[in-house]
Amino acid sequence: MTLARRRFDALIIGAGGAGLNAALQLADSDFRVAVVSKVFPTRSHTVAAQGGVNAALANVLPDNWHWHMFDTVKGSDWLGDQDAIEYMCREAIPTVYELEHAGVPFSRLDNGKIYQRAFGGQSQNFGGPQAARTCAAADRTGHAILHTLYQQNLRARTHFFDEYFAIDLIRDDEGAILGALVLEIENGEPLLIEAKATVLATGGCGQVFRTTSNAHINTGDGMAMALRAGIPLMDMEFFQFHPTGIAGKGMLITEGVRGEGGYLINKDGERFMERYAPNAKDLASRDVVSRAIVTEVKEGRGCGPNGDHVLLKLDHLGEEIINQRLPGIRETGRIFAGVDAAKEPLPVFPTAHYAMGGIPTDRFGRVLVPHGTGEEVVPGLYAAGECACVSVHGANRLGGNSLLDILVFGRAAGLDLREQLGRHHRPLDEASVEQAMARLNRWDRKGDGPTVRELRDAFRKAMEDHAGVFRTEEIMSEGLEQLRALREELDAVCLRDHSRIFNTARIEALELENLVDCGMAIAVSALARRESRGAHSRPDYPERDDVNWMKHTLYFREGDRLDYKPVHTRPLTVESFPPKERVY
Amino acid sequence: MQFLVSRYNPESDEAPHLQSFEIETWRGMMLRDALLEIKRQDESFAFRHSCGEGVCGSDAVNVNGSNRLACITAVADLKAPVTVRPLPGRPIVRDLVVDMSQFYAQYRAVTPWLVRKDPMPEQEIRQSPAERARLDGLYECILCGCCSTACPSFWWNPDKFHGPQALLTAWRFLADSRDQATEERLDALEGPYRLFRCHTIMNCVEVCPKGLNPTRAIGHIKQLMLGHAI
DSSP: OOOEEEEEEEEEEOOSHHHHHHHHHHHTTTOOEEEEESSOGGGSGGGGOOSOEEOOOOSSSOOOHHHHHHHHHHHTTTOSOHHHHHHHHHHHHHHHHHHHHHTOOOOBOTTSSBOEEOOTTOBSTTTOSBOOOEEOSTTOHHHHHHHHHHHHHHHTTOEEEETEEEEEEEEOTTOOEEEEEEEETTTTEEEEEEEEEEEEOOOOOGGGSSSBSSOTTOSOHHHHHHHHTTOOEESTTOEEEEEEEETTTOOBOOTHHHHTTOEEEOTTOOOTHHHHOTTTGGGSOHHHHHHHHHHHHHTTOOBTTTTOBEEEEOGGGOHHHHHHHOHHHHHHIIIIIOOOTTTSOEEEEEEEEEESOBEEBOTTSEEEEEETTEEEEEEEEEEOSTTEEOSSSTTSOOTTHHHHHHHHHHHHHHHHHHHHOOSSOOOOOHHHHHHHHHHHHGGGOOSOSOOHHHHHHHHHHHHHHHSSSBOOHHHHHHHHHHHHHHHHHHTTOOOSOOOOTTOHHHHHHHHHHHHHHHHHHHHHHHHHOOSOBTTBBOTTSOSOOHHHHOEEEEEETGGGEEEEEEOOOOOSSSOOOOOOOOOO | OEEEEEEOOTTTOSSOEEEEEEOOOOTTOBHHHHHHHHHHHOTTOOOOOOSSSSSSOOOEEEETTEEEEGGGOBGGGSOSSEEEEOOTTSOEEETTEEOOHHHHHHHHTTOOSOOOOSOOOSSOOOOOHHHHHTTTTTTTOOOOOTTGGGOHHHHHOTTTOOHHHHHHHHHHHHTOTTOOOHHHHHHHTOSTTTTTTOOOOOHHHHHOTTOOOHHHHHHHHHHHHHHHHO
């Protein structure tokens, strides 16, 4: 049987905000763009983003991009690259206006301008009073943005390959990326898509943890594809636990609740954040709030019969404000916690939420690998969004900066591609195609080995128990042993279902391989980093260590090898923000 | 609790049939959790799902005769045995997975994007809170398909009648103070089928998991059209 082949100028893998904003720049310039997504585009996880997107529009309170930049650098615990952060904070402003022009139904102020709310880690005047920087469409901002971007891509006649799963990148001997092998889920047929450039925009890998705000689809497919192509993942030890997931379930309750005036209480009814962050209180950075909640529960001040969560109080805001600004939260609370948030507080606990790390790129979205003493660009490969690491979030991402990251750098990748796309495709490398086919065909193996489900459950539990909010040498070393053993077992896993048509078991098997690769990157990188910085919290090394550890981790799949590279402390035009103590 | 789920694998089955599964339920269990338990027992069971919180719109199914999102349907609210079938009126691909291409084609047919003819301002296009409030109950649609696949008019004419989802989207843009294509949008809805096949049966309103009201949106379009004709 011959393999079906298609050719495009650009191939974009993933149809969330990053992929669709990259596609839009190209399709609007009449390039032939293919967007491959394993789900129908509006099912992508961008749809779940609630609170909003940061941009210093100054619609509500005084603001400028330089303050936004300071907050982001501080939020990153000085691990973010200051050139990329400056770029993002400057570009935030035109990016949000562009989205509004495209039709995003932002909430409005009386003067007709975009509504902005307060979010964690935001300040005026470099650490001064609270800022209001988060542009919101009620508490459904991601949904509003994703649908708008999909609609604009329909207008621009982007080619959509809906429900196609990407197996692996195709590359030649020089390491140039030539496209990807994908699988049409509906009929089980592989398809080779050749492209002059490929953009990985596959989102995060939150499914590596058992309790997560992340959707079923967030399995780190692009990150793992990069790893298998010999590209390292950067800063994977930095994984954000969002402070307010519904206790025991993980569904997200936006930080916007606290931005609108909600606050956390323990079993004594105490506003405990006042003790941990006297100034910012409930709007301290996410890592700070998550650790505070876990500490309260550990020290016996948790709520409920098992004392295993805290409460998020917002009923004092009044039904009108809740219905207008937080309608989705009221709905989520009712359905999943059986609580009407307009009357009672919501039970919450931290939930795995966001990968700060990912595929290393520059601020144009071009993927970078170490070369000699420096770095070089991987020809034909871009990455943007949560699967990428520019790095703008460093050790901890600020709320409202993830939608911003996907939009700014998706757009940047599209704009750079417009300049860079050459006239011709590089010749195809058949050996690489065979290798990708082998990955797919491996799942045709029959037998009675462990099932995908068994291994997946075991792996996610081991990750949760050993690479969670607090990490010690002992817990992590033990976890790494377990994870390595599970990785060994993966080879024996067999599918029971070998049918072709819409075989979701086969997709889950391919996703499991990706999860294992991403989980190993997190566990190996975390064990090595002997300091506490941002989301990476080590009770055995409680201080940040700028002398030894102000550097980015690079994890390579081959031999679980680690390497490091310096943080870019020099911004594009302004003065550098030197590291200092991070207090809120 | 007993679940009867529709099974169909085109590679081995001639027609869809119901298969019974016994599932242990727990407090707060959602229908999606139950479907995942079934998949745990039999990995060949196929259904779409993703976010698990009612925003991605992947897991619309027909439960005890009514279209719903599995992830926000509490098992405790369902009468046993729970019968789960694919959305009605669409070709079945496998088990609970249906071919939604006609539904998406109708969505694409209503020019589902903002059309602006004036040059763009440097900042946002201004919109008052009252103008923005007109979009509430419209923009929240998650394209799950519960409404259109519950609509008898859409069952008979899925190629010609836009269906409640696409018409809700049509009104979402007609209602947007920023949109400048009212004439073209209304012209494109002329004819006996696209809009006017709606017979106000209101199944769409009953099933929408986001509490939206496509029938009201269709009424607004008809009203606007009346003014337009005069």
